[in-house]
Amino acid sequence: MQLTHFNASAKAGVSRASSRRTTVRVQAAAARPSWFPGNKLPEHLDGTLVGDFGFDPLGLGVDKDKLRWYQQAELVHARFAMLGAAGILVPDLFHQIGAGGPAAQIPWYDHAKFEYYAPINALFGVQVLLFAWAELRRLQDIRNPGSVNQDPIFSQYRCVCACV
Structure with a gap:
C-alpha cells in the first residue's frame, strides 16, 4: 500500500x-x-533450529541439552544414510565400467552371499568396536568441546582437522 x-x-x-x-x-x-x-x-x-515446524508430540526436546544431542544424532544418521546410498550406487557403477574387483560383481542385495576374507561374525565384532570408539570420541567432544583435538596415539601431536 x-x-x-x-x-x-x-x-x-x-x-x-x-x-x-x-x-x-x-x-x-x-x-x-x-x-x-x-x-x-x-x-x-x-524456530531457531533448521527445519523446526513444531513437531514434538512426545516432548523430547524440552531439555535443551537433550535437544542438542538429538540434533547431532540426526546429523550423524543423515550422513550414514548418505554413505549407505553411496555404498549401494558406487559398486554398481564400478560394475558397469568393469572395475571394483569381485565385490562389485555382486548386486548390493546379494552381498550376504559374498565370501569375505574373515568370518562375518569377526568382521561384525571389529566393526562394533570401531564404531563404539568413534561414538565415545564424539560424545567426549560434545561434553567437552575441543578435547578430541588431541591425537589419541601420539600425544605430542594435535589433529589439524578439528575445528575449535
Whole structure:
C-alpha cells in the first residue's frame, strides 16, 4: 500500500510548488509454519533450529541439552544414510565400467552371499568396536568441546582437522 501527499501553493505567480511525499509500507508478519496447520506450537521449539515446524508430540526436546544431542544424532544418521546410498550406487557403477574387483560383481542385495576374507561374525565384532570408539570420541567432544583435538596415539601431536 502506498500513501502519497502533495502540497502545492495555490497562490498565483508561484513558480515552484513545494511537495511532500510520504510512503507507508504495510507488511503482515509471516506466521511460523507448522507441521499441522492450526496446531499450537510448543514453547520449547522457538524456530531457531533448521527445519523446526513444531513437531514434538512426545516432548523430547524440552531439555535443551537433550535437544542438542538429538540434533547431532540426526546429523550423524543423515550422513550414514548418505554413505549407505553411496555404498549401494558406487559398486554398481564400478560394475558397469568393469572395475571394483569381485565385490562389485555382486548386486548390493546379494552381498550376504559374498565370501569375505574373515568370518562375518569377526568382521561384525571389529566393526562394533570401531564404531563404539568413534561414538565415545564424539560424545567426549560434545561434553567437552575441543578435547578430541588431541591425537589419541601420539600425544605430542594435535589433529589439524578439528575445528575449535
